[in-house]
Amino acid sequence: MAEITYDELVDITDKVCPLTFVTAKVAIEELETGEVLAIRLNDGEPVQNVPRSMKEDGHRILKLSDNEDGTYTLLVRKGEV
Secondary structure: OOOOOOOEEEEOOOOOOOHHHHHHHHHHHOOOOOOEEEEEEEOOHHHHHHHHHHHHOOOEEEEEEEOOOOEEEEEEEOOOO
């Protein structure tokens, strides 16, 4: 399977909830519909809440990868909101 490319990357590993989702939401709002945002986030609350919130906002979760350093990379395709 081909590697998924992304249009923008946002690192929210230095944020805590609820700023994790707020930062990711602002970043995806700056993209055009169909573009892909890569979000680097910490294990725990961020990895549980950010993907769910993105999906609830109408975006498509493409992939969640464990970086094996306590962080994850979430790839989200911007939906029509």
